[in-house]
Amino acid sequence: MPVSCTAAPPQPKVQRPDKTGRYGQFGGRYVPETLILALDELTAAYEEAINDPAFQAELDHLLKHYVGRESPLYHAERLSERYRRPDGSRPEIYLKREDLNHTGAHKINNSLGQALLCKRMGKKRIIAETGAGQHGVATATVCARAGLECVVYMGEKDMERQALNVFRMRLLGAEVRPVTSGTRTLKDATSEAIRDWVTNVESTHYILGSVAGPHPFPMMVRDFHACIGRETRRQAQEAWGGKPDILVACVGGGSNAMGLFHEFVDDADVRLIGVEAGGEGIDTDKHAATLTLGRPGVLHGSYSLLIQDEEGQVVDPHSISADAEALQAFQDLSRLEGIIPALETSHALAFLDKLCPTVPDGTRIVVNCSGRGDKDVMNAANYLPHLSGGSTQ
């Protein structure tokens, strides 16, 4: 994974959505007219809910007793020691343990919040898109608890790769609909979910799992995950009486990074680093570095950065499963800390190899450990044949 760093602007201007849902030039609502009324209603219902102490109290209660928050901020001693330098100096690495949440990833923070909102709006049916399946599982979970009908759209290719999560969703009572159009992955699963929403908008709420889609979705997804950063600030204060120096998170759809970063955007002394999957390299077409290499465009209802060709046709991000450095980090965290991270999370962990040699002694780095890797073991086994099978060799 060749690393390419894009520096943030020297004084980043914080862009929060205006009333048209724009963050500077980005965001907005680029959807068929049928959905506009639903988006207006959702925006109003969300504003009303977050200003209602009863809603916040119910959400907080469930985050604690159902999801298991707060998630620990864990000092990874052996991982930190690995980055000790010849002069004896080393960084201090902490993991924000979102992998310990119910269902094994940060995704449930958002699914839970939106499911409560859906009930409040009186809708009985939930749809969702999913890629690797974590958002689908989280959504199926909260729907089971809330007694809501749940349909999850998943690309046929992803269903093959993530059979375990498909089973979990079905076990939880969700219907998993294979998406066979286009790339048969997350991009087309999202399109298909939006088409379902266009069709059933009067009865259905769409729980989008990424910081994407038309306003108010990016704002809602950010807000429901913002507990990650708020806890981190409090836990850092308790642990060492200060702030983290650097936050690191993997960026695909952006939800875990946004959840960790949002709280710290105005802290000029906290460095925020988002890590995208470089795949076989950003000078090839096999990568998922949408923000590094994408050009502005409209997809799935918002103006953002996209990997697209000259004609404005959208290209699918490359599968992240075969990234050698992420696979190494996947094994390293397992062996050094006894924590098997999700492959997505492993991309953020892999970046420590580049980052750690460059930081002063005692630099406190918080990595968002966004998910656990159980879902990835079958896939990883294909690349780590020496660990699989019954052979004793």
Add this chain to the structure above:
Amino acid sequence: MAASTETKSVSGTMAELKKQGKVAFIPFLVACDPDAATTVKALQKLDELGADVIEMGFPYSDPLADGPTIQAAATRALQKGTTMDKVLDVVRQASATIRAPIVMFTYYNPIMARGLDKFCRQAKEAGASGLLVPDIPLEETPEIRAVASQHGLELVLLTTPTTPQPRMRAIAESSQGFVYLVSLTGVTGMRGSMESRVEGLIKQLQSVTDKSVCVGFGVSGPEQAQQIKAWGAEGVICGSALVKALGESGSPDEGLKRMAELASSLRAVI
């Protein structure tokens, strides 16, 4: 080749039909499915059979407002290497030889990739008369309409069953050429029957605008077209059924034949 800059405006065509008490037949096809030459022939055939306005769909990788038939047609066209230049060529060849004005139907991202100004200029130069972008809401239209108007393209807007009355009025006021009434909450594609609420939606729209109200989405055959006409609409739009006939009939010639049969049967009742 005849001069393609000769203005055939959508609004002019619709006004003329209205004066004569006629209902517009507006077919939609996906450009370059099954291939460019066949699309040109298909446009000429539709014109010959009495199409009043023709929508030319630009194949796109992520057509959010389209059902399986048009998605499949777009995928086939893209797999054959269809580009915006090739589609503009089809429009150029066809527009010079037909009477019906052509409305370019394209999602927003391909327009942005080319640049709004350049796209509008090239579409107009190719002989298109109008533009329809299914994934921009009313709020985004002023900028696009300004540029389209500069180049002489009329921007057609859509209203739907979920559109509240004040917004429907604003859409009708801003729409150019005609007002596109989406008959259902859903994506394009053939349906067995028209929802009865469409009649009320037509009346509602007509009470707020003098522009022609044309109904689309879900029109699969003459029965529905007849129904829409009986409800008082000023135009009937048919897409997926024609796209399927043209693109899924085994060969270009067979496709043209089946498309023509369907178009004739629609024209006969409208």
